[in-house]
Amino acid sequence: MVEYEIVLSEEQIKKRVKELGGKISREYAQKNLIVVGILNGAFIFLSDLVRSITVEHRIDFIRVSSYGRNKESSGIIRLIKDTELDVEGKDVLLVEDIVDTGNTLSWLRTHFAEKGVSSLKICAFINKNERRAQRVDVDYYGFEVEKGFLVGYGLDYGERYRNLPDLCELKT
Numbered sequence: 001m002v003e004y005e006i007v008l009s010e011e012q013i014k015k016r017v018k019e020l021g022g023k024i025s026r027e028y029a030q031k032n033l034i035v036v037g038i039l040n041g042a043f044i045f046l047s048d049l050v051r052s053i054t055v056e057h058r059i060d061f062i063r064v065s066s067y068g069r070n071k072e073s074s075g076i077i078r079l080i081k082d083t084e085l086d087v088e089g090k091d092v093l094l095v096e097d098i099v100d101t102g103n104t105l106s107w108l109r110t111h112f113a114e115k116g117v118s119s120l121k122i123c124a125f126i127n128k129n130e131r132r133a134q135r136v137d138v139d140y141y142g143f144e145v146e147k148g149f150l151v152g153y154g155l156d157y158g159e160r161y162r163n164l165p166d167l168c169e170l171k172t
């Protein structure tokens, strides 16, 4: 029985992440950049992305939960771990694995606005449109995917599959 099918290969991902890093480096040349990864899903994407960002920056992490164990977002966001660097007056780039309903990122936009950041942009590995409930401007994204439940390259199902080097669609 096939558990998952490859949607994007490791090579395709690598190439695209390099392009994103280049674009971000050009746009943040004169800025005070703090890259904030959203745990846990963004840890692999972030680690590749920052290695292709050539401008000086700092890295921090935030953790929120909206999911629990199933494939549907509960819509209720809980802050589990806040950032530790002082982001006031800084240019924050939020790095997310996948934007689905948009609930997480619209909550985080408000959260960072309240901290008085100078600018806030979003970089998502995957922009998934099927279930968007809140309008969010995704400033940079790796790939657009219409639908399906995706795993690999950091994305999980019940904390499994994060280690797959390709992006896959879960079939079970």
Ligand code: IMP
Pocket: 041, 066, 067, 073, 096, 097, 098, 099, 100, 101, 102, 103, 104, 105, 128, 148, 149, 150, 151, 155, 156, 157
């Ligand atoms: P949103 O709040 O609905 O936009 O959901 C964002 C979060 O849901 C992401 O950070 C993921 O952790 C999770 N998520 C949404 N779609 C998928 C998927 O296809 N695979 C794995 N996780 C997903």
Ligand code: MG
Pocket: 038, 039, 040, 041, 042, 097, 098
């Ligand atoms: Mg996530």
